[in-house]
Amino acid sequence: MSDIFEKYKGKLPKNIIEYVRKKTEGRSAKEIRKALEMALEEFQKNQAEPGEAVGIVAAQSIGEPGTQMTMRTFHYAGVAELAVPQGLPRFIEIVDVRREPSMPIMEIHLKEEIKTDEDKVIEFAERLENVPLEDVAEIDEDFAKRRITIIFNEKALNEHALTLEEAMKKTEKELRRKAKEKVDNAMIFEPGFATLRSLRRFVDRIREIKLCGIKGIKKAVVLPEPDGSGWYIQTEGTNLVDVLKLEGVDPTNVFSNNIKEIEKVLGIEAARNVIIHEAKAVLDGQGLKVNPRHIMLVADVMTYDGTVRPIGRQGVSGLKSSVFARAAFEETVKHLHTASIKGHKDELKGVTENIIVGQPIPVGTGIVKLGMK
Amino acid sequence: MLDPSIILNHKLVPKHEKISKKEAEELLKKYNLTKDQLPKINEDDPVVKAIKAKKGDILKITRKSLTAGEAVSYRIVY
Numbered sequence: 001m002s003d004i005f006e007k008y009k010g011k012l013p014k015n016i017i018e019y020v021r022k023k024t025e026g027r028s029a030k031e032i033r034k035a036l037e038m039a040l041e042e043f044q045k046n047q048a049e050p051g052e053a054v055g056i057v058a059a060q061s062i063g064e065p066g067t068q069m070t071m072r073t074f075h076y077a078g079v080a081e082l083a084v085p086q087g088l089p090r091f092i093e094i095v096d097v098r099r100e101p102s103m104p105i106m107e108i109h110l111k112e113e114i115k116t117d118e119d120k121v122i123e124f125a126e127r128l129e130n131v132p133l134e135d136v137a138e139i140d141e142d143f144a145k146r147r148i149t150i151i152f153n154e155k156a157l158n159e160h161a162l163t164l165e166e167a168m169k170k171t172e173k174e175l176r177r178k179a180k181e182k183v184d185n186a187m188i189f190e191p192g193f194a195t196l197r198s199l200r201r202f203v204d205r206i207r208e209i210k211l212c213g214i215k216g217i218k219k220a221v222v223l224p225e226p227d228g229s230g231w232y233i234q235t236e237g238t239n240l241v242d243v244l245k246l247e248g249v250d251p252t253n254v255f256s257n258n259i260k261e262i263e264k265v266l267g268i269e270a271a272r273n274v275i276i277h278e279a280k281a282v283l284d285g286q287g288l289k290v291n292p293r294h295i296m297l298v299a300d301v302m303t304y305d306g307t308v309r310p311i312g313r314q315g316v317s318g319l320k321s322s323v324f325a326r327a328a329f330e331e332t333v334k335h336l337h338t339a340s341i342k343g344h345k346d347e348l349k350g351v352t353e354n355i356i357v358g359q360p361i362p363v364g365t366g367i368v369k370l371g372m373k
Numbered sequence: 374m375l376d377p378s379i380i381l382n383h384k385l386v387p388k389h390e391k392i393s394k395k396e397a398e399e400l401l402k403k404y405n406l407t408k409d410q411l412p413k414i415n416e417d418d419p420v421v422k423a424i425k426a427k428k429g430d431i432l433k434i435t436r437k438s439l440t441a442g443e444a445v446s447y448r449i450v451y
Contacts, residue, residue, distance in 0.1 A: 014442030244379055251379045262385065265375065267420035268448075269434055270385035276439070292439040306413035306451065 051367035058294035065288040091282045097310040104238040109253040115230035125220035125233045126161045130213035150187045174209045214242045240265045263308050271308050275299040325352040377423035387436040397431045414448040426450050
């Protein structure tokens with residue numbers, strides 16, 4: 001029974017086979033075979049033909065609904081969620097592959113045992129947040145006496161689940177220097193520098209101390225899982241490598257919206273998946289219905305040569321081999337100029353070049369050539 | 374660096390496998406391709422390192438696809 005479907009495995013996509021399987025439940029083998037045969041015929045009819053201008057179709061399919069996107073970033077008030085740029089600004093960020101998105105976000109899912117307990121998840125989130133010393137303490141400089149006093153605010157420490165001892169210990173460790181004196185919640189340092197300049201530098205170092213948390217993570221909020229299976233953490237700021245190593249985190253399910261970071265840590269295929277996911281999320285968020293195959297094509301073009309390339313001058317369009325195609329896009333003079341100095345050749349193989357010189361373009365019927373055998 | 378098992382089991386990373394020389398030849402013949410026409414993957418890509426693939430190897434990548442359910446793609450390590 002199931003081997004009928006097995007036979008079509010290489011020929012039909014999994015989704016279609018599954019669909020036919022569901023629809024033909026309880027039917028005879030003969031009927032199933034007929035249904036599969038019809039599905040195969042229909043599938044082959046609907047495949048993109050050789051020479052079809054899929055890129056143009058994709059560009060128009062994304063571009064036309066894209067005119068409806070919001071051009072400004074809106075911030076929502078009152079919701080315990082981070083303000084992600086949406087609409088056009090975010091979409092531009094994705095295709096430009098910024099090194100860091102304007103709002104880098106991570107979604108951290110925890111292991112089964114922890115994620116159902118809201119309190120534990122909240123505690124976990126608090127430990128992730130990077131707390132600079134400046135936020136929980138006052139730094140008092142007395143340049144005349146060459147003395148620096150750090151006064152911790154215990155209430156602020158409590159908010160970040162820190163104790164006074166922890167904070168003081170961490171400060172000493174980070175400065176690699178013992179405090180001269182500790183009075184209640186204050187630490188007094190007398191580093192004994194001769195110049196004011198080195199003292200200043202010392203104060204700057206104190207300001208930059210991070211008392212706890214993971215580097216780069218500024219804020220962490222706890223949100224319910226959409227499927228109701230517990231809670232997960234959303235963070236502002238990303239640090240994939242360190243979070244994946246954490247105890248209690250489900251390392252298979254940590255997400256970052258920073259495409260470059262994903263590429264570096266998880267590879268080009270993961271980056272491709274993030275591009276698709278993010279672009280789709282933007283379009284869906286705007287209520288635009290774009291068939292995912294077009295977004296997938298964009299992601300494929302951006303990742304086919306092994307590194308994520310932006311769409312545009314420094315990326316996909318700027319790396320075309322044809323001089324004319326590059327000149328037609330941007331920086332016309334620059335390209336023609338260098339090409340003439342260096343004696344570049346244009347093979348006239350692409351679409352743009354052939355339009356420029358007035359020949360049939362290699363798309364659709366134009367791609368077919370007569371060969372001799 | 375990260376443990377290879379963390380990288381390979383991550384939700385975003387599809388299955389990568391090295392294919393044999395014979396399979397590679399069949400692939401190139403089937404699609405009438407030369408090796409440099411295949412999509413590429415960097416030699417220092419974390420996944421390539423995790424499965425210990427070498428320059429010139431062809432990887433078979435089985436992706437989850439939004440349109441087809443499952444789709445097979447190939448990349449050459451360069």
